[in-house]
Amino acid sequence: MSGGRRVAAVVGSGPAGLTAAILLAQRGWQVTVFEQHYRAGGCLHRFFRKGVGFDTGFHYVGSADAGQSFGQVLRHLGVADQVQLRPLDPDGFDILRFPDFEFRVPRGVDQWAARLCETFPNEAAGVARYVAIHRECIAAYGLYSLDASVPPEAILPWEERSLDSVLEACFDDPRIKAVIAGHGAPLYGVGPAEAPFGLHAVVTDHFLGGASSIVGGGDRLAQVLVARLVQLGGTVRLRCGVASIRTEGGVAAGLVLESGESVAAELVVAAIHPKAVLAMLPVGAVRPAYRERVESARSGMGHIGVYLEVEGDLSPLRAANLYRYASWSVDTAGDLPFWFLTAPGARGEDAGVVLGLFPTDCVSWAQWAGDLGKRPGGAPERPAEYEAEKQRLLALFVASVQAEFPDWTIRRAEASTPLTMAHYTRVPQGATYGHHHAIDQMGRYRLPVLTRVRGLVQVGQAVAMPGICGAMMSAYLGVGSIDGLGPLIEAVRSACREALPLGLDTLHPA
Numbered sequence: 001m002s003g004g005r006r007v008a009a010v011v012g013s014g015p016a017g018l019t020a021a022i023l024l025a026q027r028g029w030q031v032t033v034f035e036q037h038y039r040a041g042g043c044l045h046r047f048f049r050k051g052v053g054f055d056t057g058f059h060y061v062g063s064a065d066a067g068q069s070f071g072q073v074l075r076h077l078g079v080a081d082q083v084q085l086r087p088l089d090p091d092g093f094d095i096l097r098f099p100d101f102e103f104r105v106p107r108g109v110d111q112w113a114a115r116l117c118e119t120f121p122n123e124a125a126g127v128a129r130y131v132a133i134h135r136e137c138i139a140a141y142g143l144y145s146l147d148a149s150v151p152p153e154a155i156l157p158w159e160e161r162s163l164d165s166v167l168e169a170c171f172d173d174p175r176i177k178a179v180i181a182g183h184g185a186p187l188y189g190v191g192p193a194e195a196p197f198g199l200h201a202v203v204t205d206h207f208l209g210g211a212s213s214i215v216g217g218g219d220r221l222a223q224v225l226v227a228r229l230v231q232l233g234g235t236v237r238l239r240c241g242v243a244s245i246r247t248e249g250g251v252a253a254g255l256v257l258e259s260g261e262s263v264a265a266e267l268v269v270a271a272i273h274p275k276a277v278l279a280m281l282p283v284g285a286v287r288p289a290y291r292e293r294v295e296s297a298r299s300g301m302g303h304i305g306v307y308l309e310v311e312g313d314l315s316p317l318r319a320a321n322l323y324r325y326a327s328w329s330v331d332t333a334g335d336l337p338f339w340f341l342t343a344p345g346a347r348g349e350d351a352g353v354v355l356g357l358f359p360t361d362c363v364s365w366a367q368w369a370g371d372l373g374k375r376p377g378g379a380p381e382r383p384a385e386y387e388a389e390k391q392r393l394l395a396l397f398v399a400s401v402q403a404e405f406p407d408w409t410i411r412r413a414e415a416s417t418p419l420t421m422a423h424y425t426r427v428p429q430g431a432t433y434g435h436h437h438a439i440d441q442m443g444r445y446r447l448p449v450l451t452r453v454r455g456l457v458q459v460g461q462a463v464a465m466p467g468i469c470g471a472m473m474s475a476y477l478g479v480g481s482i483d484g485l486g487p488l489i490e491a492v493r494s495a496c497r498e499a500l501p502l503g504l505d506t507l508h509p510a
């Protein structure tokens with residue numbers, strides 16, 4: 001207790017940690033967030049070169065209107081009026097470019113289905129079937145669909161069924177399968193054979209609900225969440241890496257920081273990967289079977305992040321992102337199976353900034369991991385082979401982008417690798433979305449929010465779904481495990497309904 005308030009310690013200041021901290025502070029807890037980095041936000045981090053900002057793990061969000069899941073979460077946390085959204089083109093917010101055709105993804109499931117039917121008229125019956133399955137699936141996710149009456153186990157069948165199996169059941173044309181699977185794979189890092197249909201449905205529904213960028217990028221969201229926490233009496237301590245979780249009689253009792261400082265807390269919320277949590281617990285705190293399960297959990301896709309400064313006409317990317325696929329076979333293996341491009345610099349911010357990414361195998365980079373170091377300010381030295389591989393891939397990417405946009409002059413190109421990601425966020429192997437959210441690691445095999453250690457709650461993308469919204473929702477699962485999830489869902493559902501200040505910069509007619 002501190003001044004009569006129960007004390008909670010949160011490890012990690014990504015969207016999951018900050019959301020959990022606000023939810024607890026709203027319930028009267030005295031909350032401190034401990035973050036190893038020098039700035040709060042986790043993947044929402046933005047770095048600067050000569051005053052120009054580059055987002056690292058944020059490009060766009062979906063479903064931010066009143067009544068929609070992410071919008072309601074922002075309202076419930078009390079930050080909606082602080083987050084300025086810039087809507088992307090409702091007639092085509094994502095451009096999916098295949099070697100021989102292009103599909104522009106419109107806002108709204110009905111509009112999306114209509115465009116699929118226009119593009120693939122022979123598949124109209126399959127589209128209707130697919131949309132019916134999609135809607136049934138979404139309704140099973142009570143937290144996402146904000147329906148407190150849905151039992152948590154309703155999601156299980158949807159996470160046991162692969163995306164591929166649904167596509168096979170609905171369609172013949174490989175191009176329509178590529179359009180649907182190709183939109184999902186980069187957003188959650190799993191190919192269609194392994195992707196749980198529930199994961200695909202929720203993540204794509206989120207963006208189909210209306211895609212927007214955030215003015216000020218992910219960093220703005222992080223700073224707004226920090227300010228809200230402080231307003232509620234909470235604290236964020238930066239450069240405070242957590243070394244271990246203290247337990248007494250099998251109950252969480254606080255933390256020990258890397259500085260050696262000991263912190264008492266009745267509740268510990270670990271908003272980091274469960275593997276890292278395991279390493280912080282005393283041996284014997286959890287059952288051997290749980291230890292084995294977490295230790296053997298596979299990490300997901302890695303990525304090369306690309307940060308460009310471009311001179312030229314960025315208008316094609318003013319209100320849309322571009323996904324470029326090498327073929328119809330949606331895969332995350334190989335040198336450049338697909339790439340993603342978004343241009344904050346075309347949206348009135350940070351002139352010339354274009355961000356890209358493409359997948360890479362985290363494991364192949366581990367050979368150069370060496371001592372990752374724990375000083376975010378000073379990146380560790382890497383061998384020449386590491387630098388050469390990074391530059392080789394960067395050159396391939398730049399050439400491919402230049403082929404799409406021959407009029408651009410690329411003034412600057414910098415890249416990050418899975419080792420960069422691991423260094424700055426400590427996510428195991430620097431995997432883009434941490435956990436590999438595949439069928440055999442979701443559903444009944446999901447990593448749990450609660451362990452045998454009472455007073456310890458795990459949140460973050462690994463125990464829920466990837467993405468800002470997925471990570472924030474994981475915090476509701478975590479805090480809901482203490483006080484009951486149903487009332488929390490009701491509270492989100494009924495959070496104030498006034499409209500967000502959308503469209504402050506109207507990029508296109510509504």
Ligand SMILES: Cc1cc2nc3c(=O)[nH]c(=O)nc-3n(C[C@H](O)[C@H](O)[C@H](O)COP(=O)(O)OP(=O)(O)OC[C@H]3O[C@@H](n4cnc5c(N)ncnc54)[C@H](O)[C@@H]3O)c2cc1C
Pocket residue numbers: 011012013014015016017034035036037040041042043044056057058059060061240241242243271272276303305357424425426427432433459460461462465466467468469471
């Ligand atoms: C390149 C990229 C692009 C993305 N684009 C989007 C997008 O456009 N839209 C979207 O919705 N999602 C996007 N995502 C996904 C999204 O960023 C993540 O799903 C989300 O940030 C995960 O949140 P989290 O809180 O679970 O973890 P993180 O954001 O990883 O936060 C974990 C935090 O814990 C801290 N930490 C770790 N260990 C310790 C320790 N021992 N002590 C103290 N602190 C510690 C880390 O420093 C970090 O701050 C993207 C991700 C990447 C990598």
